[in-house]
Amino acid sequence: MNLSKFLKNGFLILVASLVLTACATQKKTGQMQGDVYTGKETVEYLASGVPDRVFFATNETVLTTASRETLRKQAAWLRKNSKINVVLEGHADERGTREYNLALGERRANSAKDYLMTYGISSDRISVLSYGKERPVDSGSNPLAWSKNRRSVTVKAN
Amino acid sequence: MLLRYLFIVLIIIPIEAFALIEVDITRGNLSPLPVAVSPLAIDKDSKENFEKLLKKKNLGSEISVIVENNLRQSGLFNPLNKDAFLQKPDIANLKPRFEDWNLIKAQALITGKVTFVDKKLRVEFRLWDVLAGKEMMALAFTTVPSNWRRVGHIITDKVYERLTGEKGYFDTRIIYVSEEGPKTNRVKKLAIMDQDGVNNKFLTLGNELVLTPRFSPTNQMVTYLSYFKNLPRVYLLDIETGMQEVVGDFPGMTFAPRFSPDGKKIIMSFAKDGNSDIYTMDLESRIVERITNHPSIDTSPSFSPDGRYIAFNSDRSKYQQIYVMDKNGKNVKRISFGNGLYGTPVWSPRGDLIAFTKLHKGKFYIGVMRTDGTGERLLTENFYQEAPSWSPNGRVLIFYRETKTNSKGEGFSAKLWSIDLTGYNERMVETETDASDPSWSSLLSN
Numbered sequence: 001m002n003l004s005k006f007l008k009n010g011f012l013i014l015v016a017s018l019v020l021t022a023c024a025t026q027k028k029t030g031q032m033q034g035d036v037y038t039g040k041e042t043v044e045y046l047a048s049g050v051p052d053r054v055f056f057a058t059n060e061t062v063l064t065t066a067s068r069e070t071l072r073k074q075a076a077w078l079r080k081n082s083k084i085n086v087v088l089e090g091h092a093d094e095r096g097t098r099e100y101n102l103a104l105g106e107r108r109a110n111s112a113k114d115y116l117m118t119y120g121i122s123s124d125r126i127s128v129l130s131y132g133k134e135r136p137v138d139s140g141s142n143p144l145a146w147s148k149n150r151r152s153v154t155v156k157a158n
Numbered sequence: 159m160l161l162r163y164l165f166i167v168l169i170i171i172p173i174e175a176f177a178l179i180e181v182d183i184t185r186g187n188l189s190p191l192p193v194a195v196s197p198l199a200i201d202k203d204s205k206e207n208f209e210k211l212l213k214k215k216n217l218g219s220e221i222s223v224i225v226e227n228n229l230r231q232s233g234l235f236n237p238l239n240k241d242a243f244l245q246k247p248d249i250a251n252l253k254p255r256f257e258d259w260n261l262i263k264a265q266a267l268i269t270g271k272v273t274f275v276d277k278k279l280r281v282e283f284r285l286w287d288v289l290a291g292k293e294m295m296a297l298a299f300t301t302v303p304s305n306w307r308r309v310g311h312i313i314t315d316k317v318y319e320r321l322t323g324e325k326g327y328f329d330t331r332i333i334y335v336s337e338e339g340p341k342t343n344r345v346k347k348l349a350i351m352d353q354d355g356v357n358n359k360f361l362t363l364g365n366e367l368v369l370t371p372r373f374s375p376t377n378q379m380v381t382y383l384s385y386f387k388n389l390p391r392v393y394l395l396d397i398e399t400g401m402q403e404v405v406g407d408f409p410g411m412t413f414a415p416r417f418s419p420d421g422k423k424i425i426m427s428f429a430k431d432g433n434s435d436i437y438t439m440d441l442e443s444r445i446v447e448r449i450t451n452h453p454s455i456d457t458s459p460s461f462s463p464d465g466r467y468i469a470f471n472s473d474r475s476k477y478q479q480i481y482v483m484d485k486n487g488k489n490v491k492r493i494s495f496g497n498g499l500y501g502t503p504v505w506s507p508r509g510d511l512i513a514f515t516k517l518h519k520g521k522f523y524i525g526v527m528r529t530d531g532t533g534e535r536l537l538t539e540n541f542y543q544e545a546p547s548w549s550p551n552g553r554v555l556i557f558y559r560e561t562k563t564n565s566k567g568e569g570f571s572a573k574l575w576s577i578d579l580t581g582y583n584e585r586m587v588e589t590e591t592d593a594s595d596p597s598w599s600s601l602l603s604n
Contacts, residue, residue, distance in 0.1 A: 097501035097515050097544045099414040100471055100478055103434040103455040106411055110432030130411055134367060139341035141562040
């Protein structure tokens with residue numbers, strides 16, 4: 001490896017670590033509104049500009065304004081891709097009893113399903129699966145981690 | 159297969175029964191009764207035969223250690239150090255020298271003898287009141303040698319019953335969920351072990367998520383939730399044959415299963431379109447009955463031991479609370495009115511109490527209340543704990559507890575704990591792996 005290439009790689013690593021530091025500082029501020037997660041850290045995309053998940057407040061199953069916007073994007077994407085079916089996976093945080101959380105996860109996924117249906121997606125294309133508190137994305141025991149885990153995730157079924 | 163040799167022939171040797179010593183069972187472990195458990199006597203031939211068969215050097219001592227550990231863990235007894243025993247086991251079993259046992263402050267003495275007869279294990283044991291200088295109980299039984307651990311548990315049950323006036327809970331097993339792997343992707347298996355943590359066996363392989371196993375109160379059937387093929391449904395498992403089948407094959411998730419007190423029905427939640435209600439299914443006729451019909455979440459149902467009432471968890475008043483209704487779903491009454499949220503109601507086998515989990519100001523409590531909601535008593539407070547299950551005599555609760563995970567994802571554990579109804583004698587129940595969702599079996603020898 002010649003010197004210029006070495007320096008170039010070093011520079012890339014430096015840039016990458018700066019970006020990471022920036023993320024880390026951003027993480028501490030403004031990732032929750034009330035106790036609903038508003039960050040992007042765990043979000044994946046079904047297609048460009050179509051986030052795969054929505055978040056909920058503690059013990060709540062109502063959709064926030066941001067969640068409704070996300071689901072409208074999902075509905076538009078599903079209308080364009082009429083062969084794709086989805087599973088809505090509902091989740092709860094670890095601060096609740098297991099059985100109640102299973103019911104809560106089912107209810108969260110269904111509020112997302114209902115919203116997709118009002119935007120013209122047939123219920124045949126949507127199935128619902130509750131994981132309760134069994135599959136957290138963030139294993140931490142803190143309010144931010146819990147906010148990421150209270151979620152409904154839209155997953156391609158085929 | 160596990161229980162091929164369930165049968166143990168009990169021969170009761172009748173003796174005069176005077177309850178001269180007794181254990182104060184209302185005060186828990188404040189003054190445990192000092193008891194001497196003499197090693198069971200064993201003759202040379204029997205010793206050699208059992209050693210060959212079971213790879214145990216001295217079966218008499220091994221059985222007495224089981225009794226000793228059981229008694230100690232109950233919190234009601236203080237088994238004395240064997241080094242201080244002056245009398246040889248065989249002589250003590252014939253006629254104890256009470257002065258010697260009195261000298262080491264033993265109030266009760268257990269002696270006995272094991273023999274190898276016709277390829278079987280024959281055990282006799284006696285319980286003595288040291289102060290009165292009297293025999294309180296004598297029992298003999300014969301079983302297959304591989305049952306030797308159960309012999310220790312049965313002796314404990316008999317001694318416990320004689321000294322406390324309550325049935326024991328030692329010849330029992332615990333079914334639970336074994337947990338391994340990272341918190342974000344836990345591998346969970348059904349596992350079963352003796353009440354003292356020995357003879358652990360895994361009943362599923364961990365290929366699918368399994369939750370909330372519950373023993374039948376009448377036999378060796380278990381009902382649980384499995385995510386087989388990603389369809390969360392209630393299953394029934396016969397732990398003797400290993401046969402399993404779906405019972406909650408509804409068009410949606412079925413969960414939170416429990417048996418009715420006669421073991422003939424399963425009561426469970428069925429979730430569809432965002433609403434969970436309670437249903438029962440008769441295991442023989444497969445007839446399904448809907449018990450609740452309410453737009454709120456109704457879950458965690460538990461029958462009263464007489465089968466007339468059902469306690470359950472509902473958020474019909476906005477947050478999780480405990481309710482009681484008639485077995486047909488009529489006369490729904492909220493019974494939890496303290497501060498905080500309440501979940502997982504479980505009716506005591508004695509019928510007078512309901513155990514629950516309470517969440518208040520970021521802490522989780524295991525507690526009990528009377529069936530009308532009065533007399534709430536919190537037994538233990540922690541960062542996270544839930545899912546109490548009663549010992550078959552309604553004396554001890556077993557539950558699981560999780561520890562905090564730091565932001566690096568470290569520090570998490572899930573363990574089983576038990577606590578006496580009085581709130582004393584809280585202790586961790588050792589398991590091979592992390593563990594959750596424990597359920598206590600009924601007495602095997604009844």
